[in-house]
Amino acid sequence: MALGIASVHLAKTLRSSTFKLALIAIGIFGAIVLTLFSYVYLSTAYYVRGRSDSALTAEQAILQRTYDRAGRGGLIAIIQQRISDEHFQNSLYLLADPSYSFIAGNLKVWPSDLGGSEGWQNFHVQGWKADAAHQPMLRAALKTLSNGDHLLVGKDIDDLDAFTGKIKAAFIFVIALIFLLAGVASVLVTRRTVGRIEAINTTSRAIMQSGLDKRIPLRGTNDEWDRVAENLNSMLDCIETLMREVKQVTDNVAHDLRTPLARMRGRLEKAYHCRRDSEEDQALIGDTIANLDGVLRIFSSITRIAQIEAKAQRVAFRTVNIAEITRETVELYDAAAEEKGTHLSFVGDQRVCVTGDRDLIFDAVANLVDNAIKHGRAGGHVTVEVVESSDGDAIISVADDGPGIPAAEHLNVFKRFYRLERSRRTAGNGLGLSLVAAVARLHGAHIEMLDNLPGLKLRLVFPPNLVSLSQTVMQATNGGQQITKI
Numbered sequence: 001m002a003l004g005i006a007s008v009h010l011a012k013t014l015r016s017s018t019f020k021l022a023l024i025a026i027g028i029f030g031a032i033v034l035t036l037f038s039y040v041y042l043s044t045a046y047y048v049r050g051r052s053d054s055a056l057t058a059e060q061a062i063l064q065r066t067y068d069r070a071g072r073g074g075l076i077a078i079i080q081q082r083i084s085d086e087h088f089q090n091s092l093y094l095l096a097d098p099s100y101s102f103i104a105g106n107l108k109v110w111p112s113d114l115g116g117s118e119g120w121q122n123f124h125v126q127g128w129k130a131d132a133a134h135q136p137m138l139r140a141a142l143k144t145l146s147n148g149d150h151l152l153v154g155k156d157i158d159d160l161d162a163f164t165g166k167i168k169a170a171f172i173f174v175i176a177l178i179f180l181l182a183g184v185a186s187v188l189v190t191r192r193t194v195g196r197i198e199a200i201n202t203t204s205r206a207i208m209q210s211g212l213d214k215r216i217p218l219r220g221t222n223d224e225w226d227r228v229a230e231n232l233n234s235m236l237d238c239i240e241t242l243m244r245e246v247k248q249v250t251d252n253v254a255h256d257l258r259t260p261l262a263r264m265r266g267r268l269e270k271a272y273h274c275r276r277d278s279e280e281d282q283a284l285i286g287d288t289i290a291n292l293d294g295v296l297r298i299f300s301s302i303t304r305i306a307q308i309e310a311k312a313q314r315v316a317f318r319t320v321n322i323a324e325i326t327r328e329t330v331e332l333y334d335a336a337a338e339e340k341g342t343h344l345s346f347v348g349d350q351r352v353c354v355t356g357d358r359d360l361i362f363d364a365v366a367n368l369v370d371n372a373i374k375h376g377r378a379g380g381h382v383t384v385e386v387v388e389s390s391d392g393d394a395i396i397s398v399a400d401d402g403p404g405i406p407a408a409e410h411l412n413v414f415k416r417f418y419r420l421e422r423s424r425r426t427a428g429n430g431l432g433l434s435l436v437a438a439v440a441r442l443h444g445a446h447i448e449m450l451d452n453l454p455g456l457k458l459r460l461v462f463p464p465n466l467v468s469l470s471q472t473v474m475q476a477t478n479g480g481q482q483i484t485k486i
Helices: 002-015 017-084 158-210 224-273 278-309 322-332 334-340 358-375 432-442
Strands: 091-096 102-105 119-124 137-144 150-156 318-321 343-348 353-356 381-388 394-400 446-451 456-462 474-478 481-485
Touching: 017 091, 017 102, 017 137, 017 150, 017 158, 158 224, 224 278, 318 322, 318 358, 322 334, 322 343, 322 353, 322 358, 322 381, 322 394, 334 343, 334 358, 353 358, 358 381, 358 394, 358 432, 358 456, 432 446
Parallel strands: 343 381
Antiparallel strands: 091 102, 091 150, 119 137, 137 150, 318 353, 381 394, 394 456, 446 456, 446 481, 474 481
């Protein structure tokens, strides 16, 4: 079983693109190393051989000058001197007459392989030294003198060949070792990469089969693969949260639509089985239209929020005075506040300008004021304020003295169709604050929820530079008050 699993892993490793890229990299690197080592080897061999040839050329020049000055006798004398000197024990000398008969030197017979050639020659001679166990490689410079004599000056280069051979063997070994280590390293790295990718694939398959509760395992190495796994896990967390919210929205939509639709069906069924009465029919039609209007308002709010979140409304951005917009909103809701016995007031600067969509900002403020009146204390106070802070922020604040919102629910109330009243029997659809949050995101603003002690204070804050259109959620404690930013 273990052998089969290992074979599968090996097959995946060999088929992976990482391994193929590693082989290409090894090939390119190996070609570069091979070229470099070949150059070093050839340069070393050429240098060593060149030093030897330079020494033989110098020795031949000395003998030539001796011959030119003292003739054959002087040449024979210096050759005999060289042979008896231990410093020249690896040197080879032979002076032969025009018929290649021996005259002087430590090589007794002119090598038959050389014939009458001149210049540089490599050759073997059996027994040129009494203690030689094999035929060494000899290199000699050949020259024919003016009287027809033949002069051979050579050297035993077996040591040089052995030296260059060792260099060659060392280079071959190093190159083979480099390729071996590179191959092993590529297999190990590829297997590690394939293993991490396979872990991601396994988790992906598990998610597709069983749900979003699976997560990619981390190894605690804090390397790039762990960071990728952390990002993917965070993405899965976001997806799981969104799916839960979608399910919650679906359930809430079904609940909110079921009631008016059931009422309409009941009325229509009752009218169907009853005798016609113009007044009752008129009342039934009126109630049905009211219920249909409520359903249409829900879908209209959903569509409007979707358009805002898609940033389709940014084409209408211009410089607007939010103090004027807010004052108009307060005037619009003044009658509704009086009906509930709530004192609605506006305070703030005369002119506070931001760049945005006037209608969307009006809708957002209207929802905030409407919520404050509906959910505030009967006979209480609702204060709407517009100011520009010392930091340049434009702030719209709506405060009431009602029961407020529990801190644990601060973030939830901005979800679509979310309502604190679980029975969902009171008027409303839970989309007001969702629209406010969408407008805030579109304008790069954020919403702050503060305890008003008693009641709730909601602040819509527009920063001086509207550069961020993303949603930032943060909780902080400021002066003993619970603050939630959306």
